[in-house]
Amino acid sequence: MEKHSTEQLKSICSQVRRDILRMVHACQSGHPGASLGCTEFFVALYFDQMKHNKNFNPDGIGEDLFFLSNGHISPVWYSVLSRSGYFDTKELATFRKINSRLQGHPATEEGLPGIRVASGSLGQGLSVAIGAALTKKMNGDKQTVYALMGDGEQQEGQIWEAAMCAPHHNVDNLIASIDVNGQQIDGPTKEIMNLRDLKAKWEAFGWEVIVTKNGNEITDVVQSLEKAKSLLGKGKPVLNLLHTDMGFGVDFMVGTHKWHGVAPNDEQLENALGQLEETLGDY
Amino acid sequence: MEKTLDTKYTYTEKKDTRSGFGDGFLELGRKNKNVVGLCADLIGSLKMGAFQKEFPERFFQVGISEANMMGLAAGMTIGGKIPFTGTFANFSTGRVYDQIRQSIAYSEKNVKICASHAGLTLGEDGATHQILEDVGMMKMLPNMTVINPCDYNQTKAATMAIADHEGPVYLRFGRPSWPIFTPSDQKFEIGKAWKMIEGKDVSLFATGHLVWEAVVAEAMLREEGISVELINIHTIKPLDTAAVLASVAKTGCAVTAEEHQLNGGLGDSIAQTLIRNNPAPQEFVGVDDSFGESGKPVDLLEKYGLNAENIVKAVKKAISRK
Structure with a gap:
């Protein structure tokens, strides 16, 4: 895979954010908040860290695999997949519209390249990622499995079943990240259902835990993922607490749950796009 | 009478259908290297012990966490494995309906959900465990195949057959000792x-x-x-x-x-x-x-x-x- 400079990665991030905003604006639905917040993470994965093939093969033998558990942030994933060459960027215009492969939440049924399992109903993706990682081990496939969860999603019970399972089965080819933005639909996580000390919890379950202090700084994200990779193969799965700001990149959206699942109107879109350079050409 | x-x-002879599953599963394990087993703390009840003993590298005890087991099974299909999950019918369906719906059925995953102790004939454990709604739940799911064999021999034959069928399957069997009246060599x-x-x-x-x-x-x-x-x-x-x-x-x-x-x-x-x-x-x-x-x-x-x-x-x- 072609190696990108930090400046190039930043410029891709700007375009991805424009894609996200234009997608949710066009269908007046979808989840811009955490999509914007996780942009650096997705760009780091697909343009720097993962060994993957845009000529999509669902089994992904010999490739790194990525699973999105918090499927509602599909806009950022769809943008990054298309900007990586999995499908034409023009198709982003069909997001959430009838007869589209770009379902509101990621799905396999319509055959969108890059998606290996449906997600949206929360709490399920980590288990799936562990299963895929175990199959890689059985197959003697040395590549890595990545997963992303939301922090609100940590309130689901299945997450903790999976958290207990991966260290027990020595799943040390797995890097799971949690988007720690402190927000969920109804408000700040602290008020809705306090998650308390996630680092202590995951460590107690037997994971190697690392912290990405600024998940909206591409160099921080890349460094964290490099560090995570260096911890693999030692008997433990790795958990990355990825601190981000919901709505990052747009001044009136940042840091609040209010843009979790609300689309901008025409005026707001224009304002937001004015803050983000068009670097690769809008779709 | x-x-x-x-x-x-x-x-x-009488035998439990779950033993038909266990024996079929072991035979299948010898034939098909991609078949893997998962069980949520009921290896003895599901008769999965012989497979586990012969193929420990292809068998995963997941503890009492059925939701996680369904997710693991879905993930294991990615890369070509054929996972067979084992627990009671109640915990194979009602408890994990959303996991099956999203991660397995909607995602078109090649998972075989093997469910024992279905129905009234579970007996003494009572209604908490005697699921009588599982076929309904499973048959409503698009992409799902639903199979309920009648005796030991048919359950064994069904267990072997579902591995060759691409797509999610719900295989329902039971606990009681029951007449074996179908042929052992049935197709x-x-x-x-x-x-x-x-x-x-x-x-x-x-x-x-x-x-x-x-x-x-x-x-x-x-x-x-x-x-x-x-x-x-x-x-x-x-x-x-x-x-x-x-x-x-x-x-x-x-x-x-x-x-x-x-x-x-x-x-x-x-x-x-x-x-x-x-x-x-x-x-x-x-x-x-x-x-x-x-x-x-x-x-x-x-x-x-x-x-x-x-x-x-x-x-x-x-x-x-x-």
Whole structure:
């Protein structure tokens, strides 16, 4: 895979954010908040860290695999997949519209390249990622499995079943990240259902835990993922607490749950796009 | 009483259908290196121990975490494995419905959900464990195949057959020791009904443990001069609608028998097929909108109206409505 400079990665991030905003604006639905917040993470994965093939093969033998558990942030994933060459960027215009492969939440049924399992109903993706990682081990496939969860999603019970399972089965080819933005639909996580000390919890379950202090700084994200990779193969799965700001990149959206699942109107879109350079050409 | 009847199928041995699963699973493990097993702390109950012992690298104890098990199984298919999950039918369906719906059925994953201790014949554990709604839940899911074999031999054959079928399967079996009356060398064809006895007065469609009750009922009815066509519906979905329609076209009425709620079971599927194509009188043997309770399997089948005597009554009623 072609190696990108930090400046190039930043410029891709700007375009991805424009894609996200234009997608949710066009269908007046979808989840811009955490999509914007996780942009650096997705760009780091697909343009720097993962060994993957845009000529999509669902089994992904010999490739790194990525699973999105918090499927509602599909806009950022769809943008990054298309900007990586999995499908034409023009198709982003069909997001959430009838007869589209770009379902509101990621799905396999319509055959969108890059998606290996449906997600949206929360709490399920980590288990799936562990299963895929175990199959890689059985197959003697040395590549890595990545997963992303939301922090609100940590309130689901299945997450903790999976958290207990991966260290027990020595799943040390797995890097799971949690988007720690402190927000969920109804408000700040602290008020809705306090998650308390996630680092202590995951460590107690037997994971190697690392912290990405600024998940909206591409160099921080890349460094964290490099560090995570260096911890693999030692008997433990790795958990990355990825601190981000919901709505990052747009001044009136940042840091609040209010843009979790609300689309901008025409005026707001224009304002937001004015803050983000068009670097690769809008779709 | 059974022994004195001239049944067209007989048995010399009884065994639990779950052992048919366990033995089939072990044989399958030897044949197909991609088959892997997962179990949520019920290895003994599911008879998965022999597979685990012979193939420890392909078997995963996941503890009491069924939701996680379904997710693991979905993920394991990515890269070519064929996961078989094992737990009780209740915990294989109701407890994990959303996981199956999203991660397995909607995601078109090649997972085999193997469910033991289904229905009233679980016995003494009582209603918390006696799921009678599982077939309904599973057959409603697009992409899902639903199979409910009738004895040890058929369960063993079904276990081996589902590995060669691409796509999610729900395989339902049970705990009680039950007559083995089907051949050990049978070929199991998913979605193909098996006409066990040819007849002309009524079509009797039975699934699971109640196929044996239907065999007994056929002998009782024959003594009274009633000719029963007995059809073994091991695959509830996809239903062999051609076989159903051909039989009812000949007999003019139908009876269904299953160890399940009437709501959502095999009877519903047959009724839908008939009403859309060739409406005919139909009677239903199954549990009528109630939970089960503790007791011996045979006593429970009698109390809830699921034994041969009840099938006989239903047949007579169906014929009288022609």
